[in-house]
Every structure is written in structure tokens, then in C-alpha cells.
Amino acid sequence: MSVLIFAELDQGEVKVASLEALYYGANVAQELQTSATALVIGTTSADLASLGQYGVTKVLHVSDEKLNAANALAYASVLAAAVELEQASVIVIAKSSLGDTLAARSAGKLKAGLVSNVTELPDTSNGFRVKHSIYTGKAFAITEMREGRKILTLKKNVVSPELSQATASVESFSPSIPETDFVAKVIQTEKATGEISLSDADIIVSGGRGMKGPEHWKPLEELAEALHAATGCSKPVSDLDWRPHHEHIGQTGLKVSPNVYIACGISGAIQHLAGVNGSKVIVVINKDPEAPFFKAADYGIVGDVFDILPRLTKAAREQLV
Amino acid sequence: MKILVCLSIVPDTTAKISFTDGDTKLNKTGVQFIAGPYDDYALSRAVDLKEQLGGTVTVLNVGDADGEPIIRKALAVGADDAIRVNAEPRDAYFVAEQIAAIAQRESYDLILMGRESIDFNGGQVHGIVGEMLGLPSYSPVMKLEITGHTAQLTREIEGGKELLEAPLPLVLGCQEPIAEWKIPNMRGIMTARTKPLNVVEPTGQDSLTQATRFELPPAKGAVKMIPAAEAETLITLLRTEAKVL
Numbered sequence: 059m060s061v062l063i064f065a066e067l068d069q070g071e072v073k074v075a076s077l078e079a080l081y082y083g084a085n086v087a088q089e090l091q092t093s094a095t096a097l098v099i100g101t102t103s104a105d106l107a108s109l110g111q112y113g114v115t116k117v118l119h120v121s122d123e124k125l126n127a128a129n130a131l132a133y134a135s136v137l138a139a140a141v142e143l144e145q146a147s148v149i150v151i152a153k154s155s156l157g158d159t160l161a162a163r164s165a166g167k168l169k170a171g172l173v174s175n176v177t178e179l180p181d182t183s184n185g186f187r188v189k190h191s192i193y194t195g196k197a198f199a200i201t202e203m204r205e206g207r208k209i210l211t212l213k214k215n216v217v218s219p220e221l222s223q224a225t226a227s228v229e230s231f232s233p234s235i236p237e238t239d240f241v242a243k244v245i246q247t248e249k250a251t252g253e254i255s256l257s258d259a260d261i262i263v264s265g266g267r268g269m270k271g272p273e274h275w276k277p278l279e280e281l282a283e284a285l286h287a288a289t290g291c292s293k294p295v296s297d298l299d300w301r302p303h304h305e306h307i308g309q310t311g312l313k314v315s316p317n318v319y320i321a322c323g324i325s326g327a328i329q330h331l332a333g334v335n336g337s338k339v340i341v342v343i344n345k346d347p348e349a350p351f352f353k354a355a356d357y358g359i360v361g362d363v364f365d366i367l368p369r370l371t372k373a374a375r376e377q378l379v
Numbered sequence: 380m381k382i383l384v385c386l387s388i389v390p391d392t393t394a395k396i397s398f399t400d401g402d403t404k405l406n407k408t409g410v411q412f413i414a415g416p417y418d419d420y421a422l423s424r425a426v427d428l429k430e431q432l433g434g435t436v437t438v439l440n441v442g443d444a445d446g447e448p449i450i451r452k453a454l455a456v457g458a459d460d461a462i463r464v465n466a467e468p469r470d471a472y473f474v475a476e477q478i479a480a481i482a483q484r485e486s487y488d489l490i491l492m493g494r495e496s497i498d499f500n501g502g503q504v505h506g507i508v509g510e511m512l513g514l515p516s517y518s519p520v521m522k523l524e525i526t527g528h529t530a531q532l533t534r535e536i537e538g539g540k541e542l543l544e545a546p547l548p549l550v551l552g553c554q555e556p557i558a559e560w561k562i563p564n565m566r567g568i569m570t571a572r573t574k575p576l577n578v579v580e581p582t583g584q585d586s587l588t589q590a591t592r593f594e595l596p597p598a599k600g601a602v603k604m605i606p607a608a609e610a611e612t613l614i615t616l617l618r619t620e621a622k623v624l
């Protein structure tokens with residue numbers, strides 16, 4: 059019995075959300091009086107032994123170039139082999155587009171119970187119960203996971219890792235992967251590089267139809283840059299092709315849970331709120347004092363985004379170094 | 380082209396969520412139920428593909444009889460027939476077993492689902508069904524074209540997208556903009572009444588998880604308004620009061 063955590067790489071680095079998952083998994087292991095192992099898939103020059111700081115004692119590294127492209131089918135075969143090797147009873151995966159499919163395929167392969175969007179450490183005092191976000195953030199469920207293997211996908215920003223000085227042992231691992239996992243040919247990949255990824259971001263500056271058009275995004279991007287934030291948008295904005303589809307937040311888009319979400323010219327429709335209600339602090343800038351978003355906000359400014367944004371950028375540049 | 384579309388039946392996106400029976404059940408009073416919005420995208424794409432390539436579209440729901448009007452609506456939009464597995468959808472594994480059992484009998488070329496149901500937001504069923512049938516599954520798919528026996532699909536990945544080519548049969552979790560939502564017309568509604576809606580009993584008993592209790596998020600504190608003339612103080616407040624910068 060042990061806890062296995064999938065540590066997802068993005069451009070050769072372990073993603074922030076996965077670091078949280080490592081810390082979470084190590085805490086679960088402690089509760090269950092067992093050890094925690096990280097699984098890293100793909101080539102990387104990162105110092106994997108340092109993942110020990112998050113509480114894992116071992117890192118299994120599958121250093122195979124063929125796996126550098128995220129392929130959830132092949133990753134699920136690797137994960138299942140690692141589960142066998144480690145005799146893992148609990149598997150923790152940070153939520154992401156890869157993580158979601160990986161979790162689902164693994165649940166099918168291992169006949170494991172699966173709970174998504176977990177927000178707290180499990181209660182293991184009597185069985186195994188986890189709290190998770192449901193109805194797109196409008197509620198929580200406490201779910202009992204029956205005997206047998208368990209897979210949890212973890213929501214971003216629900217634990218704050220406290221680092222130790224420990225290092226983990228790193229072992230290379232090369233399980234066999236069926237050819238059928240590679241039936242899909244990747245024809246083309248488009249990925250924004252360099253920018254701060256929206257799902258990993260601690261701060262998000264997001265724009266709605268109130269931004270008036272794609273040519274007016276500059277003030278928003280400048281504030282994002284000053285705050286080291288990622289940029290997001292509402293659905294009509296991506297429907298109108300003002301911004302790329304992967305930036306769209308809400309019920310039918312990305313669900314985010316940053317420390318700060320700054321909404322600029324977004325009315326606050328319930329379907330948009332569904333994507334941001336996990337944020338710690340919400341700031342709303344809207345010229346309409348009746349905009350529904352103010353009811354969900356922590357801080358509000360009634361004003362014109364084109365007046366307010368440049369002033370916030372200036373203040374941020376002065377105050378944050 | 381033989382297509383299966385799986386529909387979850389869920390509270391409307393604007394529904395106010397509350398619970399009854401000591402927070403152990405969803406309070407359905409005043410809640411309108413709909414087919415999951417992502418499932419609607421899957422259905423719309425399926426109907427377009429049928430029009431383009433010929434074949435049939437079957438819709439499948441695991442749920443009780445209350446969902447039948449919503450299943451009829453899918454028939455009105457252009458599905459040919461429907462199957463309802465008469466059981467409470469206990470968890471994703473249980474639902475996947477039902478879908479896989481039917482798919483094993485019928486051999487569909489495509490099994491389309493939504494990327495996630497909007498009640499428990501699992502995004503699980505397509506992956507589990509894929510494993511049960513030994514088929515590849517991809518999600519979230521935002522564009523899908525079929526040429527002969529090959530699918531070309533665009534999948535959203537973090538920070539971008541990926542174009543894949545894969546042989547049928549496939550299981551896919553769909554999202555916009557894969558198709559435009561379809562609204563049933565009068566003729567569709569009339570013909571839907573006579574299309575077959577077969578009710579079958581569930582197979583297997585496996586549910587691996589069970590929700591025991593529900594909670595609402597803590598009430599939000601009052602919003603702190605900052606006069607526009609002093610907008611700059613926001614940065615200070617985020618630093619010193621909220622401590623998030």
C-alpha cells in the first residue's frame with residue numbers, strides 16, 4: 059500500500075498544480091502511514107530528487123522521448139504499471155486536460171473509484187471520504203470511496219505546500235506500453251509558449267465584451283504583465299474570436315481557482331461565475347454599478363476599464379518590484 | 380456511420396442549487412433539468428455527420444423516467460432512436476458499464492459524449508468506457524471531421540490545441556465549437572413522438588463511490604467598493620489587506 063502521485067511536465071518542468079498534488083499526496087500517505095512516490099513521464103533536465111521537498115520519498119522517472127507529447131492513453135498504461143510496482147492504493151493527479159483523461163482511463167483500467175475536483179485532505183477516520191467541488195463550483199459533496207484503489211483529481215490552489223529539506227531517490231522506470239496507445243497521429247500542435255499558463259496562474263486578469271474589441275486588449279495585457287498574471291476572457295469574447303478559445307473561462311470553458319481574479323468589463327453571468335467561484339479574491343471593474351458580478355466580488359470599482367486599467371498598471375509597477 | 384450519443388440529464392446552468400433531507404439529496408423543487416450543454420454539442424455534431432455521411436444516431440441516457448421529455452427533445456433534433464437504461468446513475472463507473480454493455484452489442488463507429496457532465500463535473504465516463512471497450516478516447520474535442528474510416532479531430536490542450544488523426548471506432552468527449560446547438564423545429568417535434576425510445580434494465584452493480592452529504596460554499600462577505608477616483612488603492616489593498624500580491 060502506498061500513494062502514487064502523477065507529476066505532469068510542461069516544457070520539461072513539473073507544473074505548479076502537480077507540485078501541489080505531490081504535497082497533497084504526501085500528506086495522504088502520512089495519514090495512511092505509508093509512503094508517497096511521484097511518477098514523472100517524459101525527458102527532463104529538472105532536478106527530480108528535489109521533489110522530495112514536497113514529501114515524496116521516491117520518484118519513478120520514465121525518460122522516454124516518445125512520451126514527451128502528452129498522450130493520455132500511453133500515460134495511463136505507464137501509470138497502471140507504476141501502480142502495480144508500488145502497490146499503490148491511492149493515486150493523486152492534478153486536474154488538467156491531460157490529468158482528467160489520464161484519471162478516467164486509469165480508473166477504467168484499474169477498476170478504481172474516481173473522484174474529481176477534490177478540495178480537501180481525505181477523512182480516513184472511518185473509511186475514506188473526500189470533499190470535492192460539484193455543480194461547477196456551486197456546491198460540495200462528501201463522497202465515500204469504497205474498498206479498493208482510489209484515484210483523486212485535485213483542484214488547483216487547495217493546498218499550500220510547506221517545503222522540507224528532504225530529497226527523494228530517483229529510479230528510472232521503463233514499463234512496456236502497448237502500440238495501440240499510439241494509434242492517433244499527431245498532425246499539428248499549437249501551443250502558446252512563454253506566457254503564463256492560465257490553469258497554473260496565481261493571478262488572472264480577464265476581459266469581457268466591455269473591452270469593446272480585440273484591438274483594445276493592450277491595457278489589460280499591460281496590467282497582466284505588471285502583476286505577472288495570465289489573461290482570460292468571457293465566452294462571447296472567444297466566440298467573437300477576439301481572444302483564443304483556450305482563454306475562455308466559465309461553465310463551458312476553463313474553471314480556474316487563482317489567488318486573485320480581476321474581471322474587466324464582464325457582466326458576471328452565472329455561467330461565467332461557474333468558472334471563477336474557486337478564486338480566493340475576486341476584483342470586478344465595470345461601469346455599470348448594477349452588474350451582477352459585484353455580488354460575487356471582494357473588491358469592486360465602478361468605472362470605465364479604459365480609465366482604470368492604465369492607472370492600476372502604473373500603481374502595480376510602482377509598488378511591485 | 381453508426382453513432383451513439385450519451386446524454387446526461389442535469390440541472391440547468393442557471394439553477395440555484397440547494398439540498399434537502401439533511402443535506403443528502405438535491406432539492407429538485409424549481410430546478411429545470413436539461414441535457415448537459417456539452418452533450419448537446421455532441422448530439423448536434425452527430426446529427427450533422429449523419430446528414431453528411433448517412434447512417435443513424437442513437438441517444439442513450441442512464442436515468443429514471445423523468446428524463447424522457449429531454450430524451451424526446453434529442454429525437455426532435457434529429458436522433459433516430461433512443462435507449463434509456465432504467466437506473467439511477469450511481470457513479471461514473473456504473474454509468475460507463477451500462478454504456479459499454481450496449482456498445483458491445485451494437486458496435487458503433489463513434490461514441491460521442493460531452494467533455495463532462497455539469498452536475499459532478501467528472502469528465503470520467505468517456506475514458507472509462509474507452510477502457511472497457513478497448514477503444515481510444517479523446518477529450519475535449521472541439522472539431523471533428525470524418526473521412527472514410529478516419530477521424531480528424533482537434534483537441535484542446537492547455538494553452539493551445541492539437542490536431543489528431545485516428546481510425547474509427549472512437550470514444551470522444553466533445554465541447555464547443557464542435558457544432559452549433561440545434562433547436563428542434565415543429566416537424567422534428569411531431570416525428571419525435573413516434574420514434575422508438577427503448578427502456579432497458581441495467582447490468583452490473585458496480586458503483587465504487589457514493590456521495591454521502593452535500594454542502595454549500597460559505598456565504599460571500601460584502602464587496603468592498605473602491606471609488607474610481609482612488610482606483611490605485613486596489614493594488615495596496617490586494618497587497619496589505621488581502622495579501623494576495
Ligand SMILES: Cc1cc2nc3c(=O)[nH]c(=O)nc-3n(C[C@H](O)[C@H](O)[C@H](O)COP(=O)(O)OP(=O)(O)OC[C@H]3O[C@@H](n4cnc5c(N)ncnc54)[C@H](O)[C@@H]3O)c2cc1C
Pocket residue numbers: 265266267268269291292293294295306307308309310311322323324325326327328329330333343344345346349361362363364392416
Ligand atoms: C449553456 C451556457 C453556457 C455558457 N457558458 C459560458 C462560459 O463558460 N463563460 C462565459 O463567460 N459565458 C458563458 N455563457 C454566456 C453567459 O451567459 C454570458 O452571456 C456571458 O458571460 C457574458 O459575457 P460578458 O460579460 O463578456 O458580456 P456582457 O454580458 O455583454 O457584459 C459586458 C459588461 O461590460 C460592461 N462594460 C461595457 N463597457 C465598459 C467599460 N468601458 N468599462 C467597464 N465596463 C464596461 C457592461 O456594463 C457589462 O456588464 C454561457 C451561456 C449559456 C447559455
Ligand SMILES: Nc1ncnc2c1ncn2[C@@H]1O[C@H](COP(=O)(O)O)[C@@H](O)[C@H]1O
Pocket residue numbers: 385386387388415417418439440441442468471474491492493494495496497499500501502503504505
Ligand atoms: N447518466 C448518464 N447517461 C448517459 N450518459 C452520461 C451519463 N452521465 C454522463 N454521461 C456522459 O458522459 C459524459 C461525461 O460525464 P462525467 O464523466 O459524468 O463528467 C457526459 O457529458 C455524458 O455524455
